[in-house]
Amino acid sequence: MAKGKSVFFCKECGYESSKWLGQCPGCRAWDSFVEEPYAGKKSSASAHSRGIGLHGMEQEPKTLGQVILKEEERIPTFIGELDRVLGGGIVPGSLVLVGGDPGIGKSTLLLQMCRELVQGRHRVLYISGEESLRQIKMRAARLGFVEEGLLLFSETNLDIIEEAIRKVQPEVVIIDSIQTIYREDISSAPGSVSQVRETTAALLHIAKSASVTIFIVGHVTKEGMVAGPRVLEHMVDTVLYFEGDGGMSYRILRAVKNRFGSTNEIGVFEMHGSGLVEVKNPSEYMLKGKPENESGSVVSCSMEGTRPLLFEVQALVCRTNFNIPRRTTAGTDFNRVNLLMAVLEKRLGMSFSECDAYVNVAGGMKVNEPSLDLAIIMALISSYRNRAVDDRLLVFGEVGLTGEIRAVPMAELRVSEAAKMGYTACLLPKSNAEKLPKGIGNEIRIFGVGNIKEVLTFC
Numbered sequence: 001m002a003k004g005k006s007v008f009f010c011k012e013c014g015y016e017s018s019k020w021l022g023q024c025p026g027c028r029a030w031d032s033f034v035e036e037p038y039a040g041k042k043s044s045a046s047a048h049s050r051g052i053g054l055h056g057m058e059q060e061p062k063t064l065g066q067v068i069l070k071e072e073e074r075i076p077t078f079i080g081e082l083d084r085v086l087g088g089g090i091v092p093g094s095l096v097l098v099g100g101d102p103g104i105g106k107s108t109l110l111l112q113m114c115r116e117l118v119q120g121r122h123r124v125l126y127i128s129g130e131e132s133l134r135q136i137k138m139r140a141a142r143l144g145f146v147e148e149g150l151l152l153f154s155e156t157n158l159d160i161i162e163e164a165i166r167k168v169q170p171e172v173v174i175i176d177s178i179q180t181i182y183r184e185d186i187s188s189a190p191g192s193v194s195q196v197r198e199t200t201a202a203l204l205h206i207a208k209s210a211s212v213t214i215f216i217v218g219h220v221t222k223e224g225m226v227a228g229p230r231v232l233e234h235m236v237d238t239v240l241y242f243e244g245d246g247g248m249s250y251r252i253l254r255a256v257k258n259r260f261g262s263t264n265e266i267g268v269f270e271m272h273g274s275g276l277v278e279v280k281n282p283s284e285y286m287l288k289g290k291p292e293n294e295s296g297s298v299v300s301c302s303m304e305g306t307r308p309l310l311f312e313v314q315a316l317v318c319r320t321n322f323n324i325p326r327r328t329t330a331g332t333d334f335n336r337v338n339l340l341m342a343v344l345e346k347r348l349g350m351s352f353s354e355c356d357a358y359v360n361v362a363g364g365m366k367v368n369e370p371s372l373d374l375a376i377i378m379a380l381i382s383s384y385r386n387r388a389v390d391d392r393l394l395v396f397g398e399v400g401l402t403g404e405i406r407a408v409p410m411a412e413l414r415v416s417e418a419a420k421m422g423y424t425a426c427l428l429p430k431s432n433a434e435k436l437p438k439g440i441g442n443e444i445r446i447f448g449v450g451n452i453k454e455v456l457t458f459c
Contacts, residue, residue: 008033009193014232036194037187075171075213078116081268081278082109084305085240085253087261090172093211094260095204097178097233099218100242105251105269106217109242109276110174111140117172118149125170129156129180143275156190158183158199165206175203177217178232200235233257244271244364250285251276265305283310283421286363292391296383299423300375301396301414302367308410308417310394312362313372315379320356331361332376333368340376340399347403347452350384371408373399374427377452382459389459390425394418397429403452407431412440419443427458 008017010033015026020033074089083089086096100106114124128136133152140150151168155161158181165173175181179191181199188194200216207214218232233239237259244251253267268279279285287310291297296315301308320326329337337359344350359376361367374397382389389395396414398406408414411432418426425445433448440446449455 006035006037008035011193014193014197034193036192075117075122076120077113078120079109079113079278080280081253082113085255085258085261085265085267086238087255087258087265090213091237091260092171092213093207094213094237095200095207095235096213096215096238096240097218097236098215098240098242099220101220101244104242104244105271105276106242107139107176108143109253109269110176110215110217111136111145112143112275114150114172114174115140115143115145121149122172123151123168123170124149124172124174125151125153125165125168126174126176127153127155127161127164128176129154130177142273156180156182158202162202162206165210165212169210170212173212173214175214175216177219179219196232197235200232204235243366250279250364262305264303265307283308283417286311286365287421290362290391293388295386295388296379298375298379298382298389298395299391299393300372301394301417302369302371303410303413306413308413309365310417310421311365311367313375313379314360314362315376315383316358317352317355317380317383320354322356325353326356326358328356328358330359331364331366332359332372336368336373337376339401340373341380343399343401343403343452344377344380348381348456350381352380352384355384369408370398370406371396371414373397374405374429374452374455378427378455378459381456385459387459392422392424393427393458394423394425395427397427397432397449399452405429405449405451405455412436415440415444415446427455 008020009015010024010026010029012029012032013024013027015024017033020035023030024032074091076089077083098106098110114126117124126136131154133154136152151170153164155164161181178196178200182190182195183198183202186194186198203214203216206212238255239257241254241256242251243254249271251269251271253269255261255263255265257263268282269276270279287299290312298313299310300313301310327334327338341352341357345352357380359379375395377399378389378395396408398408400406407429411428415426415436423444425447427447427449430448430450433446436446
């Protein structure tokens with residue numbers, strides 16, 4: 001028998017090559033090529049023969065003035081944190097990719113969304129390629145799902161799935177997960193680069209032509225990226241990542257890409273035995289258990305979209321027993337902490353060469369915003385001098401290499417959140433303090449600083 005043809009695909013970007021390459025010419029990734037059977041060329045009419053076509057209508061180019069704008073009609077999920085991340089609700093005809101670690105709560109969140117949509121008299125089809133209908137029923141019962149209107153379907157063949165969507169005509173479809181769906185005309189195994197790419201393209205065609213919203217669940221790799229080619233993220237309209245520390249009960253839903261809203265918004269949930277519960281006040285939740293009158297503990301604020309989020313920054317500086325001192329960070333950039341420690345040594349004369357230094361953003365948060373610099377500086381100074389920072393003081397600001405404290409955006413929102421949470425004082429860049437509304441000083445004391453030498457009086 002003649003040997004079948006095969007091609008090589010890059011797992012990261014989907015680049016196609018006739019031979020194996022050590023480095024991908026497209027995304028420059030190393031050792032990312034996998035061999036798969038050659039699928040052959042698809043006919044141009046295959047899209048119409050597979051599923052829902054465009055009713056034979058021919059598209060013609062239009063001028064910008066001929067394009068009519070109308071307000072987007074969004075379907076609310078009645079889950080406030082999810083609506084926030086989506087940009088206000090579900091956009092009909094959109095394709096949404098939901099990724100996250102196994103067991104993080106992707107299927108739980110989507111099933112809870114189905115419950116709310118069914119209660120709102122929306123037609124929803126839940127397609128599972130990993131679980132049987134009995135398993136879905138058991139999970140729904142655990143979540144208190146008693147509605148009878150949800151349509152369930154356990155199938156992995158894309159042709160049968162398309163036929164079911166055409167017959168049922170739902171408003172929202174859940175595909176759990178994309179790695180289990182396959183097309184018969186592609187000889188590679190389900191979950192391969194070819195299968196994931198082609199099935200996603202077919203689902204995109206269904207979503208746009210039939211104006212049905214499709215949520216697809218994607219597994220992630222050990223690096224935290226959705227398994228399959230990176231081109232998958234470019235094909236969909238919205239990419240949501242579900243994040244969370246395995247030892248913590250909270251979960252963060254973050255939009256990495258969103259054609260219909262902001263990519264800076266996050267949704268915060270807490271995992272309970274009965275499912276995911278929205279966290280209405282994330283700042284209060286993140287500051288639970290904060291020690292009082294302890295050195296090395298500082299409260300800061302970062303902006304997640306339009307939402308200010310308060311959290312605790314901890315530092316521990318102690319004498320080292322090794323020739324090379326240890327530097328460890330959790331929740332923030334390691335190199336940035338080393339840079340800030342160099343600034344303290346140069347500008348304030350503090351010697352960290354004989355000390356181990358550990359910096360942690362408490363609660364498992366991951367923050368890389370420059371406004372965290374001043375809080376890290378104060379936490380390091382506080383631990384080094386063994387002097388506690390005022391528990392009712394909020395700190396934020398960017399620190400430069402010369403020791404100057406630079407302005408950060410949306411300072412007024414950060415100060416207002418601090419006042420709402422009961423903080424009595426706020427330490428921030430002088431340039432930000434000068435531009436704050438005059439009335440805001442009645443609620444909270446404002447201290448503007450221009451150099452790190454000025455913060456020594458606070459720690």
